[in-house]
Amino acid sequence: xxxxxxxxxxxxxxxxxxxxxxLTAALASITSSELRSHVAALADDTFxxxxxxxxxxxxxxxxLVKQLQKYGLPGAVHGSYYQPFGxxxxxLAVLEGSDPELKTQFILVGAHYDHVGYGTRSNSYGPxxxxxxxxxxxxxxxxxxxxxxxxxxxxxxRPKRSILFCFWDGEEKGLYGxxxxxxxxxxxxxxxxxAFNADMIGRLRGKRLHVLGTRTAPGLRKLVALSNDDPNLSxxxxxxxxxxxxxxxxxxxxxxxxxxxxxxxxxxxxxxxxVEKVNxxxxxxxxxxxxxxxxxAADEPQLGKFRSQxxxxxxxxxxxxxxxxAPLPGRLGLSWDDKQAADGKILVTRVVAGSPAETAGLxxxxxxxxxxxxxxxxxxxxxxxxxxxxxxxxxxxxxxxxEEPLEPTLQxxxxxxRLGLSWRTDEAEPDTLIVNRLIPGxxxxxxxxxxxxxxxxxxxxxxxxxxxxIDMLNSTAGPLELLVETFGQPRTVTVDLxxxx
Ligand SMILES: [Zn+2]
Numbered sequence: 001x002x003x004x005x006x007x008x009x010x011x012x013x014x015x016x017x018x019x020x021x022x023l024t025a026a027l028a029s030i031t032s033s034e035l036r037s038h039v040a041a042l043a044d045d046t047f048x049x050x051x052x053x054x055x056x057x058x059x060x061x062x063x064l065v066k067q068l069q070k071y072g073l074p075g076a077v078h079g080s081y082y083q084p085f086g087x088x089x090x091x092l093a094v095l096e097g098s099d100p101e102l103k104t105q106f107i108l109v110g111a112h113y114d115h116v117g118y119g120t121r122s123n124s125y126g127p128x129x130x131x132x133x134x135x136x137x138x139x140x141x142x143x144x145x146x147x148x149x150x151x152x153x154x155x156x157x158r159p160k161r162s163i164l165f166c167f168w169d170g171e172e173k174g175l176y177g178x179x180x181x182x183x184x185x186x187x188x189x190x191x192x193x194x195a196f197n198a199d200m201i202g203r204l205r206g207k208r209l210h211v212l213g214t215r216t217a218p219g220l221r222k223l224v225a226l227s228n229d230d231p232n233l234s235x236x237x238x239x240x241x242x243x244x245x246x247x248x249x250x251x252x253x254x255x256x257x258x259x260x261x262x263x264x265x266x267x268x269x270x271x272x273x274x275v276e277k278v279n280x281x282x283x284x285x286x287x288x289x290x291x292x293x294x295x296x297a298a299d300e301p302q303l304g305k306f307r308s309q310x311x312x313x314x315x316x317x318x319x320x321x322x323x324x325x326a327p328l329p330g331r332l333g334l335s336w337d338d339k340q341a342a343d344g345k346i347l348v349t350r351v352v353a354g355s356p357a358e359t360a361g362l363x364x365x366x367x368x369x370x371x372x373x374x375x376x377x378x379x380x381x382x383x384x385x386x387x388x389x390x391x392x393x394x395x396x397x398x399x400x401x402x403e404e405p406l407e408p409t410l411q412x413x414x415x416x417x418r419l420g421l422s423w424r425t426d427e428a429e430p431d432t433l434i435v436n437r438l439i440p441g442x443x444x445x446x447x448x449x450x451x452x453x454x455x456x457x458x459x460x461x462x463x464x465x466x467x468x469x470i471d472m473l474n475s476t477a478g479p480l481e482l483l484v485e486t487f488g489q490p491r492t493v494t495v496d497l498x499x500x501x
Contacts, residue, residue, distance in 0.1 A: 022156035040145035051117025098158035111141030112171030140202025159298030178246035204282025217256035217304035236487025383441030
């Protein structure tokens with residue numbers, strides 16, 4: 001029996017190692033040079049700006065199909081890649097999922113392949129009559145999707161849900177391709193768990209990617225954030241839900257969406273949107289994040305349902321919710337001399353009227369030697385002692401005009417602080433606590449936690465609620481590991497929880 005258990009553990013460990021190796025290989029296959037060559041090809045003058053229905057637009061479609069064939073990804077329209085409508089054509093390929101049940105659900109991954117051709121007064125900021133190559137809009141999205149499709153086609157760990165790759169036509173004319181697809185879906189709309197949209201991912205600036213739509217289903221934000229392992233890529237979760245790209249067709253049909261976007265620029269819908277101005281390394285970072293996100297989403301046991309409220313929750317609401325709570329009143333009510341404090345001396349400079357410090361008779365000039373039984377040799381010592389102390393507190397104080405140290409008894413404000421943060425919860429972000437107040441000098445502050453950080457797990461609890469977190473804090477003394485996320489960058493921090501008898 002024990003041998004069997006050991007053998008199973010050995011096999012599980014081997015499988016985990018193989019999966020890690022597969023993931024590493026898949027990510028390594030997403031290369032700058034291939035991304036550059038796709039953008040350069042699709043944004044070349046030979047495609048004449050890829051206007052939907054034009055010769056150049058059709059040629060771009062042929063280029064995409066050639067790549068998909070090379071990767072060995074089959075077409076998704078009864079074996080064909082083409083979903084024609086009028087003079088336009090969507091291009092669809094599929095990777096079948098590995099799980100017998102989950103493979104009937106799809107993660108749809110889309111990007112539009114058309115652009116504005118030579119430009120018209122209604123779709124170009126000018127000058128018109130010149131080829132608008134649309135390197136960022138949206139050869140960048142196409143290149144990213146191709147590299148991700150290739151990585152999945154070669155991936156040794158096939159995802160559980162199926163992935164449907166969609167190259168939309170006619171976006172610039174009014175989201176024609178995605179609208180046609182939701183009206184004539186090649187798999188039932190109810191089987192689309194998430195519709196992803198890549199539109200303009202070629203101009204990453206300031207290492208910050210815009211990710212939109214994560215409030216359209218509970219848990220999407222966490223899926224994206226926990227997929228990010230790139231220390232040089234942070235995420236701005238943008239709450240805007242505009243009607244300006246193909247994700248809109250899916251929002252209208254109540255399908256959860258996620259969109260990656262690297263922002264507008266002066267070359268937007270102008271002839272100057274060329275390959276030289278694309279940030280290829282930024283595209284590689286973005287495409288690798290996309291691969292990890294899709295892989296995670298495709299394997300997630302349960303994905304959230306569409307949240308209609310997301311359509312009303314604009315950036316104004318995000319700003320309102322991100323506002324921190326008012327700071328708590330200090331427990332003690334005194335200030336000290338910073339210069340002396342640097343040498344480990346807490347020398348009182350000011351006592352707040354009506355505070356516990358004043359009530360206990362503390363005065364400017366006093367030096368705090370001990371507090372609640374702790375010797376004070378630094379600001380950190382002092383802050384921790386004050387935050388953790390249980391009433392009543394005895395301090396040992398040296399006063400300049402008195403020979404013997406004084407031993408005043410204090411009654412501090414509030415309860416002892418153990419972690420030093422407050423949080424809110426958000427129904428669009430289940431199992432996560434959002435920091436909305438941080439006490440300076442507290443264990444949370446000293447561990448580097450920031451306002452608006454997300455706490456995704458504590459110890460071995462990965463689905464945090466207010467109740468489970470309070471239970472955990474009450475039953476822990478000493479180090480506690482938290483999985484914390486700042487701007488889409490997850491990291492593990494260890495907070496040191498003081499013992500409170
Ligand atoms: Zn676009």
